[in-house]
Amino acid sequence: MLKLKTVFNFELRGMLQKKSLLVTTGIMCVIVLLLTSIPTFIDLFGGEDIEEGTGENGGTAEELTLVYENDELSEAISPVLGEAAYQTEAELREAVQNEEVASGFVVEDYDRYTYISYDSSTDATDQMIFEAQLKQLNENRLFEENGMDSQRIREILNQPIEQETVFLGKDAGSGTAIAFAIMIIMYLLILLYGSSVATSVAREKDSRTMELLITSSNPRTLILGKVGAVGLTGILQVASLIVFGVIGFKLNKENYPEFLLDMLQGSMTMDVVLVYVLFSVLGYILYLFIYAALGSLVSKVEDVNSAVTPITFLFVLAYFAATIATNAPDIAIVKVTSYIPFISLFTMPIRYMLTSVPIASLLVSSAIMLITVVLFAWLSIHIYKFGALNYGNRLKFKDVIQSFRK
Template identity: 30%
Template sequence: MREFWIIFKQAFTSKAKAKSFIITTLIMMVAIFLLANISKIIDTVQDMTGGEEEEVLHVVDTSGVLIDPLRAQLETEESGIVVKATEESEQELTDKVTSEDIDSFLTLSVDEQGTIHANYTTMSMMDFSLPGRIQDALQSIQTEMKANELSLSGAQVQTLFTPIQFEQQNISPSAKSEEELNTARVLVYVLMFVIYFSVIMYSSMIAMDVANEKSSRVMEILISSVSPVKHMFAKVLGVGSLGILQIIIYGITGFIAFKTSATEIPGGFSDFFSLKDVSPSTLVYAAVFFVLGFFLYATLAALLGSLVSRTEDVQQMIMPMTLLIVAAFIIAATGLGNPEIGYLKYASYFPFFTPLVMFLRVGLLDLPMWEPLLSIAIMLATIFILGWFGARVYRGGVLMYGPSRSLKDIKKAIQLGKE
């Protein structure tokens, strides 16, 4: 076991001390703090750049009766829009918009039926907020005009918009409240990304590390003093432990960042990522499926990495593995809106899809205990089989040199390992 722990320590410390690992970790920690304080940053930038300045809206009111109500309505809503009447023609205003002398203008009129017609002109392709606020204000004015025309009081008008009392009752054993479902959906989506990117990044790291040792002929020295099987699992566990440590660092950083940036405003950014409505079992399953998913793909990556002699061939060799995790992510993502889709149930028992798909289901549904436990058992069996098979391939693969042609090299590696 001494050799095992030496390789384990070397795999862990060499990556942990690498400048790329340290810089990436620091950048991600800074990014997490920036994300947690994004609302404060936006407010600060707006204050510095004058983002809160009032917007001037040039209005051509051909009816002569709408501009004052519109101004009053926008002031009541505190929209930050200043209504400015103008006698210029539409063509003159259009020319000013084209030359960017003004941002936009509005033309108002009323037809014989008392219906308001508004034409908003702008050059901005992303101008959606301002016309939306103007439309809402004009709709309120239209409602008030129609109410006066029908001699309706304010109370009578309000009764026209009284919402119905609608309640939904779900007797399904897997049902959750809308609040619980929304919170769980956000958490599941975030953790799915964590699992997805971690598996791709750390698995590629293992495959690249093995291929790099082969290309530098270091492997020939290593296997003379330690068995290839010990070398393989020491690599997997060493890089895996480093990956888990990095995720824990990100988790602690995120917890501190969101706690220190929490505001009293309900429905704010902190509430969006709140864990108060998340079942503890969901967090436990997230950890379990992350660890199992990592070691499943890491073992496969070590197997594939042992087949190549040049680091340039690593990405091509692990492409099938990458496609598996991408397919798992796509399938899981399709179930965020409806986790009860039939094919998700079957996909959740396929070991290479289980870490994402089964986690999606346990996060959004109250499944019977046997379902996640069965998927965990299938994954453990798959890791054991893949480890046994991978050890046989690895034993011969580390001795293979020359250009890697395809996955057909697995057969050659097994035969070489027997010798």
């Protein structure tokens, strides 16, 4: 135990003293703090503009640039849509071409118009607003021509329906964004620190430092200390980001939209947090042991990338399964993958947060994950011991299997 503590402290101190890690973590914490402050920035710099730019119909109150086909149409429609800015379509085209105006409308009839713009924009709302207003004018005209009371018809058509929605289980819509964010964080964390532990093991073997380490300790102590130190470093980094995220949220909470507050408070309950912590930590440790074992199979640092390629593909597969789970947590493939330990670190917490999962299923998946971690920890120790003093060509997995028979 004393040797394990020594190895763990040495590896942890080496990781935490890296300037690149400290600088990267500091920059990421600042970014998280800024991201959680976006509602405040919007309120300070964009709030007044949004309020001034909102009209009665829910659209922008900015005046539309209009051209009417004839005077009769102008007299009938301009009191609602606005006065003509140009007399002819040619003048409007020239104004748009010279960037005097962004866009404009040529009103040809109650149910026909031409929209003129210099560039096509995906966020332009002026055309939708104009078309909705013109459509309503045309409907009112047709109602009156047929002797119908347009105001009464509008009241009938717009009669609201009172409804109340009660979820006896969980609301999947409220936690999708949070599930996706956690999934991205775990994906990057495992790839980054998994590669780090594999490279560290391969570097020790390449420089023959591993020979000296094994003479003063044993493979089990070395790999457990290394995986524990690297794993704790990643957890501390994520914890730092979470702390800054919570600080930013607390400082800017009053400026957050009501629906966002409801989403956060409704989805991240204490039981959901505990399930995420359990599966994320176990899955994280599982992949670190696998990466450490693969790193001990190579004799050169340059071969690490090719050695970890198979597990990287498996991890990408888990990422895709988690993406499916965020959209459809109840389908069969998601339920099956929530029991596969290499994938369940993503899919089971997502299922638990977005839909109702039986406690028995949660316990079975947790047990499978825990047993798999212990199994791969033992397997990694054996592979580390077997590959420690094997130099030259890269070891193959069949060589490891054959070593169990000896």
